[in-house]
Amino acid sequence: MVSFHPDSKFLTDFAAGSLALSEAVCVAAHLEFCGKCRAHVQQLSDVAAQMMARLEPVVEDDDGFDSLMQRIDAAELAPQVSAPRVTRPALASSGIPYVVEKLAGGSLQALNWVKLGGSLRIAPMDVGCSRRQTAIYDIKAGRPMPEHEHRGEEITVLLKGSFSDADGKYVRGDFVVRHAGERHQPTATLDTDCICLVSLEQPVKPSSWWYRLMEPFVQYRLSGFNY
Ligand SMILES: [Zn+2]
Incomplete structure (x- = not known):
């Protein structure tokens, strides 16, 4: 059972897209294991969406969790451009977080391993x-x-x-x-x-x-x- 979680600052910065990409990938990987933190990030995203809606009442897209995940699914993850702000609730079939497997080119074995x-x-x-x-x-x-x-x-x-x-x-x-x-x-x-x-x-x-x-x-x- 997962016992150690990112603190509120990590989750808030993650939801705001202001973490360094390397940190964001770590939070995204944790979210695939942890429903509690996923719910927390969803709440933060909802609050942000409500604030945006107040600022711009004509906004039609509610930017909900599902729609954001669909966008990640539909588009190639482009970590060089933007942090993965939310993540899939399920792990990849290998049991490794989807975000990690994707960044590793499909499999951890594809990486360049150095033995120490x-x-x-x-x-x-x-x-x-x-x-x-x-x-x-x-x-x-x-x-x-x-x-x-x-x-x-x-x-x-x-x-x-x-x-x-x-x-x-x-x-x-x-x-x-x-x-x-x-x-x-x-x-x-x-x-x-x-x-x-x-x-x-x-x-x-x-x-x-x-x-x-x-x-x-x-x-x-x-x-x-x-x-
Ligand atoms: Zn957690």
């Missing part, structure tokens, strides 16, 4: 956002990620499996925010690999000497992920 040791692989995702980095992390079942410290905000949306760190356990659909200065080491639970959508404001700083030493050999550069 035996427990982690990362695929950068281009969502047309110049302010943040977006990537998919795949942590092997039962294995830890390298411990790392955040230099800026990190949003993680769990797409599959679960992980735990010193603060708790997180499951599919959870929206987890970490802030600059926080240090943690997520470990995937034993039952299955853990796949996450991650949006980073700043590159993370790994604590492990091993990853720092590896850097000259693997030339690992994911537009700012400097290990």
